[in-house]
Amino acid sequence: MTEDHKRLLKQKLWNIADELRGKMNADGFRDYCLGFIFYKYLSERLVKACNDILKGEVEFPSYEHLDEGDEEHAEVIGELQDEITESLGYFLKPSELFSTLAERGAHISEKAKKSEDDDVVIDAFILGDLQEVLKNIERSTMGTESEDDFDQLFEELDLNASRLGRDPDARNALIAKIMFHLNSIDFKLSDSTNDVLGDAYEYLIGQFAAGAGKKAGEFYTPQSVSTILAKLVTRNKQRLQSVYDPTCGSGSLLLRVAKEVNYVNHFYGQEMNRTTFNLARMNMILHGVSYRNFDLKQDDTLESPQHIHKKFDAIVANPPFSAKWSAKKHFETDDRFAPYGKLAPSSKADFAFVQHMLHHLSDNGTLAVVLPHGVLFRGASEGHIRRYLIEECNWLDAVIGLPANIFYGTSIPTCILVFKKCRENPDNVLFIDASQHFEKAKNQNELRTEHIKKIIDTYHTRVNVDKYAQVAPLAEIAENDYNLNIPRYVDTFEEEEPVNLSTVVSELKTIEKEMAPIDEQIRQYCQELGIEAPV
Known part of the structure; x- marks a missing residue:
């Protein structure tokens, strides 16, 4: 990935953070923004790992398209869960993936596509499902070696917080919009030679710190x-x-x-x-x-x-x-x-x-x-x-x-x-x-x-x-x-240039001479006003 692409990714992520700016303090929108980026990362990382295992399986071309209601598909998902939880430390079903919820939550209207506007049409209420998915990520680790590392990891993402909107529909609209825009960004996880997302994440943390004052x-x-x-x-x-x-x-x-x-x-x-x-x-x-x-x-x-x-x-x-x-x-x-x-x-x-x-x-x-x-x-x-x-x-x-x-x-x-x-x-x-x-x-x-x-x-x-x-x-x-x-121990003293006293005296005399007519004018003004002139 080129440096231009890296800069573009950072800018896109920061622009999405702007959707939350003004709704809450710096701590608040930092936690929500980074939390959603992390959820998207977990989803994409899991999909990549599952698809690597499924490679060559004609019946199951991609993990995200497996149907949990299909008995055969459900069996494959169950087999993948054991292997993936062992390697990654967590698991998500296809219906729990970031992309699945983002696509359910919103889409760009035809009018918006033509005008390249950012208008998002809300299709469904996803907040309840999203909150449950975040809990399920933590639950998927219970009884495993990774349990402590995921315990209450998403506790700061309170999707019912009033600072996200005055009512559930308003909160749903904001979250759906953020997820939609995040879903359009390719994190390039297949590029194993570059820690592109890691760099972008560090950039965001630095940007949030810059606005956090003493708490940074x-x-x-x-x-x-x-x-x-x-x-x-x-x-x-x-x-x-x-x-x-x-x-x-x-x-x-x-x-x-x-x-x-x-x-x-x-x-x-x-x-x-x-x-x-x-x-x-x-x-x-x-x-x-x-x-x-x-x-x-x-x-x-x-x-x-x-x-x-x-x-x-x-x-x-x-x-x-x-x-x-x-x-x-x-x-x-x-x-x-x-x-x-x-x-x-x-x-x-x-x-x-x-x-x-x-x-x-x-x-x-x-x-x-x-x-x-x-x-x-x-x-x-x-x-x-x-x-x-x-x-x-x-x-x-x-x-x-x-x-x-x-x-x-x-x-x-x-x-x-x-x-x-x-x-x-x-x-x-x-x-x-x-x-x-x-x-x-x-x-x-x-x-x-x-x-x-x-x-x-x-x-x-x-x-x-x-x-x-x-x-x-x-x-x-x-x-x-x-x-x-x-x-x-380290002498950083810089010796000042010597002062030429003759030059200083000469400059003072010149200033005094230039001030004489001004002093005379001030005395005249004071005399007209009937007040004592300064010495």
Whole structure:
């Protein structure tokens, strides 16, 4: 598929999203739009898999045309169900396919076809059947290995919500129209060389994030930052047994890591927000990740970790900045925090996330995490933890300063910390100041390809770069009392040009001379008005 076709697909999907825009808030139309795209994907993927099995069967040329009322056809459907549920993890009958309901729900009138208008004539009421189909997808997994991955996956798609329309008929009309237009788009699932739909889905998530304000940070990491994190943890690696994100949001960061290597065996993640957790599971499946190859859990990572005894080759994260956590006393004996002797403060969980991730990092793994700048210099328990990580563990490999205003919902400058338990350069830490290297856009700053490349190349070569990067010996960090504030190590001071005082005096005299007639005129006006003139 050409780049033009990819762009066209993204634009078509975004145009369909416009049907829901204005009906509800950004969260609402995001969930409905992505949910319907996911349902269409499940249908097309299942049809393709069934037709591959039926290939060569003259009596049963295509799955979507099997008649469930025909005894012989029903037997074939039953046989396919066992095989397909085992391979894909779910099942849909021909009457439950997206295309079947979309075609039942609406059609373009002859007048609309001729005028290339978007008028849709509603043929049937499909909301009840659609709600039942979505439940049936989940039911088809019950008692199987994939049950947890599909459990309540469509719970956000409330088709009876008043925000979809004032009455059932209005809601039916809107949903039928959206399904009709979606049904006309070819997702090109047969093109196995390109993750076309996955790219389009990521594009939509990014577009929704742009309009979600502060809430965007809950489910989306800007693609440029995701790329940096992914490249950092995959350096010199082409295969990963496991990758983990303890605050996985929509799962985009995990999937970004997969783009940097040839193979990832298993994806692990945890997400506290239920809606975002559902989005992450959809994102995994939609990108072709088998239910056997991902393990996402929904709960509070710090309070209720779900992957307690596992170690991971690569860990990436963009945890909520300076979030609150309980910091209860029982955590002092928790294996994740006990070695440090102190807990992160309850008002700022940044280092609690770091400690959690380092506990799960394998001996040969790499961790890259985005954090607010405060973690570099704040004192008290955070200063103690920071010192322990460097002095006792020697796991900190690099500190990378990012520009301000590159995240949705916050303008604060951030940094990336890179950790390794077995470091190739155990005598120093690399500091990179990329804070001034960005392109200013309309609403926020953006990291372009050249900015990302410079960060990654500098991390790989690990050499001093004037005004940009410095390799700091551990002794220097100790002298600074383990304060990691980047300007302490990377000198970005730009000396100003010397001021010629004679020139300045001359310019002042010229201005004074030019002002004399104006001052005289002001005095005359003041005299006429009978008020005191300014000195």
